[in-house]
Amino acid sequence: MTKTLLALALASMGLPAAAQTAAPSTLAVHCDRLFEARSGKVLGEHTVLVRDGRIAEVIPGRAKLADAESIVLADHTCTPGWTDLHVHLGSESSPQSYSEGFRLDPVDYAFRSVGYAEKTLMAGFTSVRDLGGEVAPHLRDAVSQGLVKGPRIFAAGKSIATTGGHADPTNGFNDRLSHLLGPPGPTDGVINSPEEARQAVRQRYKDGSDVIKITATGGVLSYAKSGDAPQFVVDEVKAVVDTARDYGFRVAAHAHGKEGMRRAIVGGVTSIEHGTYMDDEIMRLMKQHGTWYVPTIYAGRFVAEKAKIDGYFPPVVRPKAQRIGALIQETAGKAYRNGVKIAFGTDMGVGPHGDNAREFLYMVEAGIPANVALQAATIRAAEVLGVDDQGVIEVGKRADIVAVPGDPVADINAVLKVDFVMKDGTVYRTPRLDTPAQ
Incomplete structure (x- = not known):
């Protein structure tokens, strides 16, 4: 349609032609x-x-x-x-976080996420990778449609876990609830075989995810005893990675413990998140496979500090937060000195949204030069995402x-x-x- 015809068409709807052309x-x-x-x-x-x-x-x-x-x-x-490669826009840590899962509906988390998204954008983060949360794909669409203000979102949707693993949504449920709901499966993001791993990835594709996240080890804030035990076998990781590749997905692996990191790296994941107990052997393996490291120092410091407050975390979580959280900053500095590829991520949602930039300060404290920290949130983050239209x-x-x-x-x-x-x-x-x- 020519400009003249377009102007006439819009004029018929009462819109000024000057504005149209x-x-x-x-x-x-x-x-x-x-x-x-x-x-x-x-x-x-x-x-x-x-x-x-x-x-x-x-x-x-x-x-x-x-x-x-x-x-x-x-x-x-x-x-x-700037890009934060590890956020959870649907939630924010508080002493009420665990009980809220039984009291709030998805729409409650969705409304909260709108404010969190705007805070993140106003803090300078024009892109984020949301690594776990069913709200994120919908929030992504609302942002891209201009309905709400927020960063560009690369959404994982539901994280993929094993039974009892860090992202098993039924951890901490009593027997009555567990029997009522039944064991979660691949549709819910819980797998126990390569076949179920493939199904879980395909379900994430169906749900509209942009990236896949697995919880390769235990975690700090899950209602479970271990924060570092391996929770996937290599064949399961490979099944996730190979299937993800079919759909153009990259795979991020939450991992604190050494053996879980090793299995995730050998299985072909794009990035290791947290990496608390990373040692020289794991660093050599990451360099060999070209695996990225996203430290999330902010989250480590945050949970270690909150673990000092009685009642902030449940008793099963508190010792993990004290032990694991305090180590991440030291690991990040060591990884940089050993030549591991580092990109920027905070795990925000553990801490308050909008405070993401403080991660830069913690990276510098760990011995990472300021310009390298800025590269981690710009060009390096774009490389992790596999996009070439941002970061410079x-x-x-x-x-x-x-x-x-x-x-x-x-x-x-x-x-x-x-x-x-x-x-x-x-x-x-x-x-x-x-x-x-x-």
Whole structure:
């Protein structure tokens, strides 16, 4: 349809023709500094031209563009939008978390997730990988349709576990409930054989997942004794990975214990999440297989701190939180020094949503350079996701831009002061809109 015909058609609906045929707006984002994610270097002043949700041009210096609305970010560093590879947008830890599972309906978690999603976006995270939660695929769709504000979501849906494993939804149920509901199966994300593993992946495809998560070992917050015992055999992991590959899925493996990590790595997973008891042997294996490590230091520190509070966690959970949580930061530093590929993730939902950027500080405390930490949340995160249209500020990529005052490579604390957020060319947060004098 020509522009004239389109204008006439819309005019018949009472819409002004001028609005219908107006050219898409163009934005010129002026940054005093630019974080170049491929090299990990902070460059000088640049102007980023944004059109139709994409980066149209990256121009050194302060460019004057008559046809573009200017956003001047004086004394700011612009970076690509950040990605948190491990969140749970449907929940947030509290002393009531365990009882709420019996009192709340899925719609309650869905309503909560809307606020969590907006907090995450406003903190500078334009993409997340939600690794477990039935709300996430629906929240993803609501965000992509513009119904709610939030980051771009890569959703796992229900995590895949074994019976009694970290993501078995019936852990802690009494005998009466267990007999009433019956044992969960592959449809519920609980498997006990390679055949059931394949069925569970196919069910996630049917449910609209983007990625697969398995719980390869016990976990901290599940209502079960072990936080690190292996919970999949290698053949089950391989069945998950091979089936996931058929659907274009990558597989993330929650894992704290060494043997569970070994089985997951040999089985072909894309990433190890948490990795608490990772040792030199596991690190060599990860480098050999090209496996990514997503440390989630924030979650470890959070649960270790909350374990000191009487009543915050159930008695079966508290010792795991004390023992495992405190170790993750040390493991992350050791993994970096040993050359393991590291990407950014927080396990937010354990801690409060919107505080994701504090993970950068914890990574730096662990001995990871600030520029490497920023790469972990930008270009490296895109590599883990298997996407090539984000994670860098380059022509043709998504116009995801975050800006902070000062230089976050010189002072990583700057990441806690995000005051400009753009996702797909839409500005969600800005300190001011200035039009420079001509």
